[in-house]
Amino acid sequence: MKSLSRGLDLLDAFAERPRRHFAELAAATGIPRSSLYRFLALLAARGFLRQDPLTSEYSPGPVLYRLGSSGAWLGELRQAARAVMPALGARTGESVYLYVREGATRVCVEALEGTRGTIRHAIKPGSVFPLHVGASGKAILAFLPDAERAVLLARLPLPRLGPGSITRRGELRAEVERIRRQGWAYSEAELASGAWAVAVPILDRTKTCVASLVVAGPMVRLERERLPEYARLLRAAVADLTRSL
Numbered sequence: 001m002k003s004l005s006r007g008l009d010l011l012d013a014f015a016e017r018p019r020r021h022f023a024e025l026a027a028a029t030g031i032p033r034s035s036l037y038r039f040l041a042l043l044a045a046r047g048f049l050r051q052d053p054l055t056s057e058y059s060p061g062p063v064l065y066r067l068g069s070s071g072a073w074l075g076e077l078r079q080a081a082r083a084v085m086p087a088l089g090a091r092t093g094e095s096v097y098l099y100v101r102e103g104a105t106r107v108c109v110e111a112l113e114g115t116r117g118t119i120r121h122a123i124k125p126g127s128v129f130p131l132h133v134g135a136s137g138k139a140i141l142a143f144l145p146d147a148e149r150a151v152l153l154a155r156l157p158l159p160r161l162g163p164g165s166i167t168r169r170g171e172l173r174a175e176v177e178r179i180r181r182q183g184w185a186y187s188e189a190e191l192a193s194g195a196w197a198v199a200v201p202i203l204d205r206t207k208t209c210v211a212s213l214v215v216a217g218p219m220v221r222l223e224r225e226r227l228p229e230y231a232r233l234l235r236a237a238v239a240d241l242t243r244s245l
Contacts, residue, residue: 006031010039011048017206018073019057052103054155055148059103073204073245074100077211078110080244084213084237085112091233094217095121099136099199101210104156105129106137114217121195121216132156132172133165135187135199136212142179143201143209149176164189184231185212194219198227200234202241213238 006029013020013028020028026036040058043049050061081098089096093116099106108127131137131152141152153176158167164187166172179185185199197216201209215230 006035007039007043010036010043014049014058014060016073017204017208018210019052019059019208021055021057025058050103054104055151057148073210074109076245077202077241080241081110081213083244084241085110088213088215088233088237089114092116092215092217092230094215094221094230095123097123097136097214097216099140099212099214101131101140102128104131104152106131106140106212116217116221121197121218123216129191130156130159130161132158133161133187133190135185135190135197135216136214138175138179138187139185139199139201139212139214140209142176142185143203145208162189162192164193166190182231184234186227188222189219196222198230198234200231200238202238205245213241 009029010025010031013025022036022040025031025040026033029036031039040049040051044051044058044061047061049058051058077100078098085096085098089112093114095114096112097108098110100109105128108123108125111123111125113122129137131141141149144152153169153173156172158169158172159165160167166175183200186197187199188196195216196219197214199212199214202211202213204210213234215234
């Protein structure tokens with residue numbers, strides 16, 4: 001029973017903060033390091049936890065996501081997003097998405113297709129993309145803790161997924177700094193030709209960036225003069241969202 005109790009203590013450590021380093025887990029649980037290594041290896045092998053190969057952080061794995069036991073924050077976040085996304089879609093006429101960070105990638109967990117025109121931007125929930133391309137990924141990357149951001153900027157693979165993809169580290173670092181200064185991210189044809197997006201970061205209870213809220217549309221309907229307006233609307237929606245968490 002002692003081993004079971006320790007395993008439950010370990011999983012419970014992810015309730016408030018879904019990404020933790022080994023040292024944090026050792027301090028939070030009091031489990032001896034040799035035992036903690038074994039617990040983490042077993043839970044990762046069974047899919048209850050995963051370890052980020054770039055940052056070495058542990059986070060809830062696919063089994064916990066399927067069970068809905070990865071922490072109340074994700075369910076609360078999705079519910080809060082569903083409350084603000086319709087108004088945002090109505091104001092812009094474009095598609096609205098919620099992305100959650102998963103290691104060096106981001107996952108679409110909520111999607112609301114736009115109503116404007118016959119050509120619309122469409123991404124299905126469950127779609128996974130790297131952090132270095134697209135407004136939503138760059139918004140998350142730019143507002144990660146300094147040390148974590150530095151590691152990712154140094155190690156992230158930078159494949160070209162669209163004609164506008166950033167594939168040089170110096171260019172990505174400059175883009176991230178620009179996003180941090182202005183508070184929102186923009187992308188144009190980074191994942192695929194013919195699409196643009198504006199995104200703002202979402203912070204969790206510990207003020208760590210875990211997600212982003214996005215407005216996206218087709219290039220044929222891009223109105224560049226409206227980009228700052230979209231950013232303001234997104235910021236207001238995120239403010240409402242975080243107040244309800």
